[in-house]
Amino acid sequence: MIDLGPHALFIQLAWAAAGLVTLGLIAWVMIDYRSQRRQLAALEQAANARRRPAAPTPAVLEGAGVP
């Protein structure tokens, strides 16, 4: 690494901060993207299940079971 002079620490800290902020933004964007995709998949899957329900509609809809 080239000689950064007496104040090397501050230069490194500054560049570290830049790296941190950039990686932080990239990470935020990717994590958010993945979580939205997951929620979308779950919701669409639930919606499809409702339109073509595999199992017969649960008994509860007809009337409340008396304990």
Add this chain to the structure above:
Amino acid sequence: MALIDLANPTRFLAFARAAIPIAGVLAAGLLAVGIYLAFFVAPEDYQQGATVRILYIHVPSAWLGMACYVVMTLSALGTLVWKHPLADVSQKAAAPIGAAFTLLCLVTGALWGRPMWGTYWVWDARLTSTLVLLLIYLGLIALWRTVEDPGRAGRAAAVLTLVGAVNIPIIKFSVDWWNTLHQPTSVIRLGGPTIHSSILTPLLIMAIGATALFVALHLSAMRNEILRRRVRTLRILAAQRGATA
């Protein structure tokens, strides 16, 4: 590709899927070149020595912090005036990125100031204005975090952004006036010496690289925001469908 074509979210998502990697690669390339030049080619400053290398992050992040606010102002106009459907998506996506770069500008400014002025923070006119800009950004983000309905939040944030845009020059002027009025201890102007070309070229490359990074991040954040709204509408539909159950 007129702006109107991008109005349709699905077409925008297709555009984004193509544009984000390109912008990302462009940003990575330019920043790599810029960093190399900044550390191995550019000379040290005759006064500040090596600390001038912080310039290569400080100036681009300051520039991006302000450019991002311009993007938000245009988006605000898009929301209120041209009623562009994706304008408030662009505005909400830009705010955190702008705030992050403004914060980076302040942090790098403080780290640069420490060796030069002996203190992390000086109420220098430009640094103070940047700090106020950060406050405006955080206020806008807080606004989005309190209003649930995206449409209403978008319009409210648009009005606040436009009011902010009108006030920034006034704030800038009054902070400068406030700063010179009290004549603090002698402060080396942040700009430093007239920019010599050997320092200027890496700076420009870094700036363009950072802009490409901003474009990539902004498009991705917009894509996320569009998906977030789809999740919201699907949830409302799920509830309505639930009603008939």
Add this chain to the structure above:
Amino acid sequence: MTALIALVVRDLRLAVRVGGGAFVGVLFFLAVVVVMPFAIGPDLNLLRRIGPAILWIGALLASLLALDRLFAQDQEDGTLDLLLTARTPLELVAAAKGLAHWIATGLPLVLAAPVLSLLLNLEPLAIGAVVLTLLVGTPALTFIGLVGAALAVTLRRGGLLVAVLILPLSIPILIFGISASNAAVTGGLPFGAPFTILCALSLGSLVLGPIAAGAAIRAGLD
């Protein structure tokens, strides 16, 4: 006991999600601290001397202003009525809500204080003192403020009234908090003396606050 834990967890979840108040408290603190030098001037030496005072006043206002919605929110959606029929005493419910409010609003102020003290050019010793006194002082501000929050329910008027009611009660905390911070810097008197009194005030408010808040809510039952 699980009821109290559930209450704290619920309040924290609400504070963090969209519409919650956690983020706004710190932002208000930042705004107050940033605005002060515009009034006082950019002279770093002056700012250094009154730094602890600026930070303390910012934290005090940030804590108090966030309190008026504490019970009023629950009353408006009917939750408070049910909490009254829950089998946990009202005082403990108030204490649990106070704890949740302190974690969501008070603690972030303490964490933000070191960063903001850089703006006021405080040296590390003063930063440490301010953070320590804020760490001990902010719970007192929240728990004494519980009474105001409870009154906001019974009087059906919140907003600044709560801050006005509670401000006089929080003067002792302010005095000992700042004198402890200054003692650490100027060394006029030992840091311990005002600091222990601040701790005593804080512990006292942990008990007095919830009891008074419970009484205020119960008194308000029309």
Add this chain to the structure above:
Amino acid sequence: MPSPCRLVGERLTCERGGREVFRDVSFSLDGGRTLALVGPNGAGKSSLLRLIAGLVRPAAGTLTLEGGDGELSVGEQAHYLGHLDALKPALTVAENLDFWIAALGGDSGLSRDDALDRVALGKLAELPAQYLSAGQRRRLALARLLVVHRPLWLLDEPTTALDVASQGRLFELIAAHLAAGGLVVAATHQPLALAYDELRLAGDTVS
């Protein structure tokens, strides 16, 4: 089944904001029975319910739940279903119900999922409550009565915002509660689809 209780109110008087709402109201309600509060608006139906729940202090008179838990007040042994649904929009349906299971405490009733299925909200468990319609919110509030077992149910206009199917479901739940020896005091304009004793609050006592 807990021993059947008996709710007895003697000469209850209630004043709100200086105005006398009702005076000398007495009633007794045995286990398995329903008491319907009838009377014009402002006759104090809601006030009486809130009084029984302990949310309003009686000016005079006594209220006891014979056969109930001695240390607990009547309100702590009752479910109060007021006009408000006590739900947090930011929390999901499941989180709202889980909170009430923990906060109300006492002996538990149905599990959360059974209760949600019983009010036909099973599929919406993970949905934030803000997306629910008024009727769904009301059904979620009803589910609260199922997850924690309390002998006394205080229902203030329980059928508001419920569609016909949900009202049928409500009456089945009430029938189940009564069959288990529970008590129900309800203020409602529509006739209850089950046998009930009637307590008429004239509302013009201050003549």
